[in-house]
Amino acid sequence: MQASISHSILKPTHNPLLGHCLPSRPCLPLRKRASSFTTRALLSTTKELVLKEFHERKALKIISGLQNFDKENVASVVTAADKGGATHVDIACDSELVKLVVSLTSLPVCVSSVNPAAFVAAVRAGAVMVEIGNYDSFYEMGVVFSPEQILSLTKETKRILPSVTLSVTVPHTLSLPDQVELAEQLELEGVDIIQTEGGKCSNPSKSGILGLIEKATPTLAAAYSISRAVKIPVMCSSGLSAVTAPMAITAGAAGVGVGSAVNKLNDMVAMVAEVRSIADSLTSAERCSASVEEHTSKL
Numbered sequence: 001m002q003a004s005i006s007h008s009i010l011k012p013t014h015n016p017l018l019g020h021c022l023p024s025r026p027c028l029p030l031r032k033r034a035s036s037f038t039t040r041a042l043l044s045t046t047k048e049l050v051l052k053e054f055h056e057r058k059a060l061k062i063i064s065g066l067q068n069f070d071k072e073n074v075a076s077v078v079t080a081a082d083k084g085g086a087t088h089v090d091i092a093c094d095s096e097l098v099k100l101v102v103s104l105t106s107l108p109v110c111v112s113s114v115n116p117a118a119f120v121a122a123v124r125a126g127a128v129m130v131e132i133g134n135y136d137s138f139y140e141m142g143v144v145f146s147p148e149q150i151l152s153l154t155k156e157t158k159r160i161l162p163s164v165t166l167s168v169t170v171p172h173t174l175s176l177p178d179q180v181e182l183a184e185q186l187e188l189e190g191v192d193i194i195q196t197e198g199g200k201c202s203n204p205s206k207s208g209i210l211g212l213i214e215k216a217t218p219t220l221a222a223a224y225s226i227s228r229a230v231k232i233p234v235m236c237s238s239g240l241s242a243v244t245a246p247m248a249i250t251a252g253a254a255g256v257g258v259g260s261a262v263n264k265l266n267d268m269v270a271m272v273a274e275v276r277s278i279a280d281s282l283t284s285a286e287r288c289s290a291s292v293e294e295h296t297s298k299l
Helices: 003-008 029-054 072-082 093-104 116-125 147-160 176-188 208-227 243-249 269-299
Strands: 059-063 088-092 109-113 131-132 165-169 193-196 235-238 254-260
Touching: 003 131, 029 059, 029 147, 059 072, 059 235, 059 269, 072 109, 088 093, 088 165, 088 243, 093 109, 093 116, 093 254, 109 116, 116 131, 116 176, 131 147, 131 269, 147 165, 147 176, 176 193, 176 208, 193 208, 243 254, 243 269
Parallel strands: 059 088, 059 254, 088 109, 109 131, 131 165, 165 193, 193 235, 235 254
Antiparallel strands: none
């Protein structure tokens, strides 16, 4: 067993994102120091690459469905995300799914869970970003998460995986002031990204474009409020579409997460087209924002 573990560590495709050492044969002190330095450099570089589009305010994460373990469907959504111009993909926290997805795309892979221990196998399989989230399935059972529980999950995840990019979703069940307060506490805990939600609690009264805007209102409001309270990137997610994604960027978000607008489509061509439409809308929003800022600075 020991030989098997050592061999896996030496494989060129090994993901060195775990912040603690896996069991292996003892190393000479000098070799150990060199290895530690190399690992820290790799971890730093990986995190920079994962966060690059967030810092440029153009991140687009396509979500295959956080309870979706259908390999064929996940593969279709991920392929569409890759071809359509997404910057990240988000899948269920399952190591076999991660292995499948990293064989299909070079986009950073995120997994979501409320069980920090479950992240370890997914990271070993190739995930480079983890997210404390996926609350929707619990809401359906009448279970909600308190700020104290979210903070506890965050601390445990940071303890297990201190160097992996960490995103935490702020529950929409909290009032906006409480969401902001939790986001500020999460920033102090070293979280890399704050994600908003709200699509599940929104019940649009209109159809068409008006309905799409109504559905996105809760998550847009959270993104606006939180982005002005923290310095780390905010990802606006839940209930977004090509119509409302640009509004998220204008509201202050550094990126958007889109799920059902893509993963509910049954045709690959349609999925690619939808991803491309959202990606293009984000580009237009960023150009508009940059133009407004330039104009304002000249006044």
